[in-house]
Amino acid sequence: MKMHTIDRTISELASVVAQETGLETAQVTILAPKAGVDADLCFPCFALAGTLKKSPGEIATDLASKLQGKLPDTIAKAEAAGPYLNFKYNWPVFANFVFGEVADDATYGYSDTGKGKTVVVDLSAPNIAKPFSVGHLRSTVIGDALVRHFRAQGCTVIGDNHLGDWGTTFGKMIVALRHWGDRAAIEKSSDPVSELTKLYVRFQSEVGSKDNKKNRHKGLPAQGEVPAELEATEEQLDVTSPLMIEARDAALALEQDSPEEIALWKWFIELSLKMFEKIYHQLGVKFDEQLGESAYRTLIPETIEWLKDSGILKTEPDGSIVVPLPDMDVRDRHDNAFETPLMVLKTNSGTVYETRDLACALYREKRWQPAKIIYVVGSEQSSYFDKLFVGLKLAGLKADLVHTEFGMVLMMNPASEKWEKMSTRQGRVVLLEDLLSQAVAKAREVLDDPERHLHIDEGSKDEIARIIGIGAIKFNDLGQARQRDVRFDWDAMLSLNGYSGPYLQYMAVRAKSVLSKAPATGKPDVSTLGDKEWPLIELVARFPQVIARVCDRYEPHHMAQYLYELASAFGSYYDGTRIIDPETSPELQNTRLHLVQAVGTVLEEGLQLLGIETPEKM
């Protein structure tokens, strides 16, 4: 198995420390010291005090002398600093290995730890006939970054855009179109999808709410006195209203392949896909599969059989079929009992989201035998996924199931002065199209600024502005931990400075610019380097660990943070050190150019892993 210098160093250190202390190698944790500490790696000795009956300080001193002569080639010395055993790199040796790795390999940082494993990433998943929301943008951007990172670990990755193209929604759409719609007018409209959305919204408000279920525990008034902002949300629909019954029947007709309903459904899809493709093109995101929920409907009978054979199905008195989780003594990942069953078939024997997700998982298992299926879906669905995963495990699915949940996008409500969910009805909403085009326009403004005297020809400005603007938006999302709710802020979203995509792109472009004036040649001579360069070498060496960490925790923001640290260190170095300088020795200049190349490579590669492109100039 391929092992990078930094991992090899740490594992060799752990092994010699283990030998001297009697610990298992796995128990020895070699850490990176805090910033400001004069050491490169360390081993805290506190935990040994009990078993060795000595103070941590004594242990550290003892170990420092015992390890003399047994240290890895990349470590120059071990010394005690209070209760810590600190290690310092043998920089020239360490740097030589790192330079070798960056140069010899077109894919520095990649590993083969995931070789032979298939990972399915379920991402993006916009809904047909609805706007492409900012929430789906999050899923797209985070999912795409995960796809790329797992690929870098050697996994076979299937990025699957699980389109929301089936279900009762389409019954609602069909009913709405029949009652209030005009097909020809929609076709002619400049934005057909938003016309469809209007029909959907009208359906929701016509049906209205029944018992204001959502607020039943909060002591708010019931129907008739419901505050306007709580009206007609998805959860409050009166499921017994005539329109709802008509919609469920239309959805059932669709499931039974009724030609009229199928034709309308196909038309909705056609209109929506046109819009989606435009967005994906602009974002630079591609999928390996784009199977919507509808793709799994032929598998429904087989799925029901599968569940039945596992003996976990139960028919309820109302005729619906469920997996009765509360009766089965199963627990969710937090060890909580379930309160409601997993719905499999509705009273009218139609399918629900759950049915199609069960079928989908079965399909994926059969087709790819994945080691993991990763669902990149908002955190509001986490208890749903708890149920689904338990159902799938009960039925015998082998793959590890992971819900990489992310927070929702909140907007400031000026009335309440609180961060709240976006609301179309209150006009407190940001359309994705506006977001993307404003970001690109802002980048373009900078490119057109005459004071910057950039040497960029007009013809390539559009593409560069797209790369920068989209980079800003993607980084804004990927730069922070995904679990948190995102507070939408135009300034932060469009920021081109500081902790931002364009800053990283800018540093990568600067590195390229230096190299275009003086390319690195031959081999670096690390004996010429000094204290100014070692921190950059150390950062470059850490890159493989960061990729592993992102995959380990499904958290792309670790890559974002690392790249910022690297870019920032390079920025300082660049400012304080003249790289192309006739007064430095040719060996030193050339070695520095190799360093610039290594930094540039990692920046560009790291951005690539986040799905962010690097322009040639900016």
Next chain:
RNA sequence: GCGCCCGUAGCUCAGUGGAUAGAGUAUUUGCUUGCGGAGCAAAGGGUCGCUGGUUCGAGUCCAGCCGGGCGCGCCA
């Protein structure tokens, strides 16, 4: 009511049970005869929501409160 997520600088956020809690932004001040200033250097700014507990050691783990968000069968 039950469950999950979140609470760290004015604002937006990082933070592997380990050494003096860090960035961006905003504010203030410097830096360009130079490889690109979308930059660099520096200053000020903290009761890590509160109270207990576990631990040699807690922003991090546990419990209970407080505050915000989300969810709790035939929507997706």
